[in-house]
Amino acid sequence: MPSLRSIFNVLIVVGISTALHSSDSFNAPPVTFGSNGFANWGAADFPPSDVGVPLVPQSTDALTLSLLPKFDPNRIQSYIQTLVNFHTRHTASITNSTTVGIGAARNWIQKEMEELAKPANGAIKVSMPCYFQVAQPGLPRSVDICNVQAEIKGHVDPNRTYVYTGHYDSRRINISDFTNYAPGADDNASAVAIALELVRILAPVVAKTPPAASIIIAAVAGEEQDLYGSNFLAQTLKNASVNVQGNFNNDIVGSGSNAPFSPLNQHTIRIFSGGTEFLPLLDPDLVDELLSTGYQDDTPSRHLGRFIQEVNAGAAHVTDMQVSLIYKADRNGRGGDHMSFLSAGFPGIRFTEPQEDFFHQHQDPRVQDGIQYGDEIEFVDFDYTARSGRVNLLSIWSAANAPGTPTNFTYDTDIGFLATNESTPADWLENISTLYWDKDAKSKDPLLDHFEIVWRPLASQQWTHMMPLAQTEMAAGTVRLPISKDNAVFGLRSVGKDGKKSPAMYAISSD
Structure with a gap:
């Protein structure tokens, strides 16, 4: 019945x-x-x-598509392993060693970028701008904050600029611990590896065919404490009246294999895109209009995210990735270097893996109760990072041309x-x-x-x-x-x- x-x-x-x-x-x-x-x-x-x-x-176009498969997982593994080998890259770690600390790390990144840029025949300028930062909560001593960046000057509209960022500093649970082992493989050597591959792949191309607009590829410091390096870069560009039309920030792009979404998420990357929350710093009246007319989801950052999602959809047969656009500036209660660009009035988005693994992020490396903690290289998928790099190169190069x-x-x-x-x-x-x-x-x-x-x-x-x-x-x-x-x-x-x-x-x- x-x-x-x-x-x-x-x-x-x-x-x-x-x-x-x-x-x-x-x-x-x-x-x-x-x-x-x-x-x-x-x-x-x-x-x-x-x-x-x-x-x-x-x-x-065929040229851009031909560049995407050049991301080399073996090179990515080598870059990340080298960064892990510096023991710690904490912002306040030592700078007078060639093998340990953030000083050794940034010097290696600069030398590696310069070597990779040689086929550009001068079309890629590598530099390490620094400024002095006094001690702050989480930063136990005053230090030089140094970014390592490669600049490719556009040949049609050089003031229009697209900026790739990935921070190279690392941390432990105690944000002030600047001496103990902090490998930072996924967070965020993975993004630095993409930066180095971008320089390597683009160097022979820009020697003959520079982009129409300018591109900056930067490894920034001090993200874990207070976005120091990216704020230094964003404000420098703002003070110089550079027309930054997009910041492509990568932070934690090393793996997609975290339950419960495995294995589909091995081919998914998230893009976080801010709404109106940063616009009051620039134009309160504009925020009122966007909210009152239903355009609150149409900020420049979300349009940048839509652009990336669209060009990737048209080339997904080569990137082997899908893009998930998230209507948030960042994850709940979290932040990243793109926020420095948003605060400066520039469009900015964050690339990050689909499902963060908190056992292997901001952790002291250890085995506890049978569980392995720590941001070690063994938890990085180099093929995934290479695919993430493809999406970055595709979108930055497409926008710049x-x-x-x-x-x-x-x-x-x-x-x-x-x-x-x-x-x-x-x-x-x-x-x-x-x-x-x-x-x-x-x-x-x-x-x-x-x-x-x-x-x-x-x-x-x-x-x-x-x-x-x-x-x-x-x-x-x-x-x-x-x-x-x-x-x-x-x-x-x-x-x-x-x-x-x-x-x-x-x-x-x-x-």
Whole structure:
């Protein structure tokens, strides 16, 4: 005999089915789930999707694709082992040894970068800028904070710059312990290994074909104490009025094999992207507008994350990775070097592995109750780190060779809104969106061919549609779209003469 609950459920289903089929105007979409097990039936079939065409991830040119497989897991293993062998890389550790401490580590990184950069024939400049940092909580003595960085100057727009960062300091449970063994293999020798591979792979390329915009590849210090090195770098760039359009920070990119998501996560990397939380430092009025208009998920950092996710989707057959975009500046209660760039007003994101292993992070190496603790090299997957490097090289090189991200993208607040008086034009009352951009943009960016409108329903994380603008529309500087501002968000991105596309710019009101 069926239960009352099962009878009740049948009656509900029958009732819903009857109600739906009583109307000829609606057919319920099937309840479906994606291959990842997530429901994809949660959003309505709305707004209508006939404006533009469905967005297909942009493809990558043959040269860039040919660079990605060059990441060498054996080299990555060697780099990480060398860094581990310095015993500790604590920010306050000794600097007068050639084999132990942060001084020995940074000198080795600089020499290695210089050697790897030689095939660039001078197109990669390696340096070690430093400043003096007085003792602070967690930093038991005053020290020199030194970054090691390789700079590749862009040949079209050298002031536009993309910055890779990965910190090279390490720590134990006690953040002030600067003498005992702190291997820091995953956190964060893994990211330094990617930095060295980026220099090695790009050196022969930039000798012949430098990027259009500039690239900085930096191993920064003092992250574990208070982001000292990255703040020094970000503020230096800000004071020099450098147009930093993206910080690609890598921190803990050594392994994906932590339960319960193994083995799928061996081919997944997370990108953390900040929302409006850093913008009040720059423009409180902008935050108010983004929050009031539904654009709170459309900060420059999240657009940078969307860009990385898209270019990787178009080249996933080579990167062998998928990108998971996270709507947070960082993990709960945590931080990283990209926050220094966010605080300086630059877009910044964090690459990190999908499921951190806290047994092997910020730990004193030991065996306790049969459990191995400590950030040792044995827990690093060098193939995973190589794949993470591919995503970084793909996205940085693609961005640096595309036109710059547009500016001055606005929408009309009068058109597609309520009438203010009886003389309000009738065509202003259509519930549509009118968008504007800089009609002289092509004269300012020699790489730019045209703009492309992208849009998505508010509930979608990634852009769903794109609409290339004709040259006549580019010159006019405006377009009207039959989509309500209440139902979608719009972005504007640059498209180069070779088809390369920039991250998008969000729309703000034209008032």
